[in-house]
Amino acid sequence: MVAQRTREVEISGIRRMFEAAPPNAINLGLGEPDFEPPAEVIRALCDAVRNGMNHYGPSAGLPALRAKVAERYQDRDPATSHDNVLITGSGSEGLLSVALALYDPGDEVLVPNPGFVLYAPHARLAGAVPIPYDLEEEHGFRPNLDQLESLVTSRTRVLVVNSPSNPTGGVFPKAVVDRLVDFAEEHDLTIVSDEVYEEMVYEGRFASFWGRSDRVVVVNSFSKILAMTGWRIGFLVAPRSLAVEINKIHYHVMACPSTPAQAAVLVGLTESSAAIRAMVREFRARRALITRGLNRVPGLACVPPAGAFYAFPRFHWPGSSQEVAMALLKRGLISTPGDAFGSLGAGHLRLSFAASRENLTRALAILREYARDVGSV
Numbered sequence: 001m002v003a004q005r006t007r008e009v010e011i012s013g014i015r016r017m018f019e020a021a022p023p024n025a026i027n028l029g030l031g032e033p034d035f036e037p038p039a040e041v042i043r044a045l046c047d048a049v050r051n052g053m054n055h056y057g058p059s060a061g062l063p064a065l066r067a068k069v070a071e072r073y074q075d076r077d078p079a080t081s082h083d084n085v086l087i088t089g090s091g092s093e094g095l096l097s098v099a100l101a102l103y104d105p106g107d108e109v110l111v112p113n114p115g116f117v118l119y120a121p122h123a124r125l126a127g128a129v130p131i132p133y134d135l136e137e138e139h140g141f142r143p144n145l146d147q148l149e150s151l152v153t154s155r156t157r158v159l160v161v162n163s164p165s166n167p168t169g170g171v172f173p174k175a176v177v178d179r180l181v182d183f184a185e186e187h188d189l190t191i192v193s194d195e196v197y198e199e200m201v202y203e204g205r206f207a208s209f210w211g212r213s214d215r216v217v218v219v220n221s222f223s224k225i226l227a228m229t230g231w232r233i234g235f236l237v238a239p240r241s242l243a244v245e246i247n248k249i250h251y252h253v254m255a256c257p258s259t260p261a262q263a264a265v266l267v268g269l270t271e272s273s274a275a276i277r278a279m280v281r282e283f284r285a286r287r288a289l290i291t292r293g294l295n296r297v298p299g300l301a302c303v304p305p306a307g308a309f310y311a312f313p314r315f316h317w318p319g320s321s322q323e324v325a326m327a328l329l330k331r332g333l334i335s336t337p338g339d340a341f342g343s344l345g346a347g348h349l350r351l352s353f354a355a356s357r358e359n360l361t362r363a364l365a366i367l368r369e370y371a372r373d374v375g376s377v
């Protein structure tokens with residue numbers, strides 16, 4: 001018999017669709033670039049493995065990589081040093097370690113709705129209670145401060161934010177970041193800011209939470225930006241004393257992050273900016289292709305995503321998000337039902353545009369056919 005937490009934990013709606021897919025289906029369901037890691041990064045990984053970097057390393061990560069990451073945050077806070085940085089075994093592991101390090105049983109954690117699939121289950125795994133706050137399309141997928149105020153209780157400990165957002169593509173302008181920081185200070189909350197899509201912004205400017213307050217933990221990842229989702233490597237940035245505490249949990253979750261992957265990422269951070277820029281340029285072109293295409297499908301309406309690499313169209317077709325996503329799956333298109341991200345995702349589909357233009361074009365054809373067959377309302 002398994003523990004109650006195991007019985008209660010949800011299987012991610014993203015994974016469920018993935019596992020039910022027919023062969024050769026077009027996969028716009030998983031959030032991963034169709035790129036390979038930059039050539040110099042692949043070379044560095046092979047060199048590291050050949051040259052004996054196959055052993056345990058420090059649980060906080062290799063000092064040189066921690067220092068390199070810290071350097072990249074010094075424009076946000078010049079005092080950032082390697083002591084603020086932990087290298088993790090992915091953004092997902094970083095989020096779990098942060099949840100286990102920060103949440104006590106009974107604590108309340110404000111999580112976005114719709115929001116990434118791990119925030120609420122991680123809160124529950126730590127015995128805390130996720131309290132969803134709304135990100136409404138009509139309000140540019142930005143939080144409503146009045147609602148946040150109304151959700152705060154004496155048990156609220158943490159505000160989880162994610163900009164650019166998965167699944168909405170929303171990006172918080174600096175003014176919104178400032179207001180959220182003020183809100184957190186006023187109520188003595190820690191902000192956990194998931195910034196894994198920070199480099200993928202197509203409208204406006206990315207505003208990081210780092211450097212705005214001493215109560216911020218940034219969770220980040222190399223998965224998307226270096227196109228290495230399968231390598232499982234990420235990082236987080238936290239106030240020094242908190243980094244020490246989070247590192248205790250991180251050690252018990254995974255002992256240490258992959259040593260050769262860290263050596264390769266260090267090369268990526270030093271040498272791959274042109275490859276990263278080229279990938280983001282391609283995402284920008286695909287974003288234009290898919291949003292234009294979706295808005296021409298009868299029964300679909302898509303706000304162009306300001307960041308990340310997801311279109312999050314609303315549909316006006318019969319059936320729930322699950323039913324529509326299942327019907328599309330049978331026609332060979334894997335999408336993610338919007339309500340996998342929370343109740344406010346109902347009536348939406350999430351489509352990743354980190355897929356080839358050819359696949360995006362074929363996906364649009366499937367959607368047009370589906371719209372014709374169901375007769376949009």
Ligand SMILES: Cc1ncc(COP(=O)(O)O)c(C=O)c1O
Nearest residue numbers: 031090091092116166221223234
């Ligand atoms: C918002 C967000 N945070 C974190 C992650 C975790 O990424 P990884 O575990 O690959 O670093 C993802 C992956 O899809 C994501 O979309």
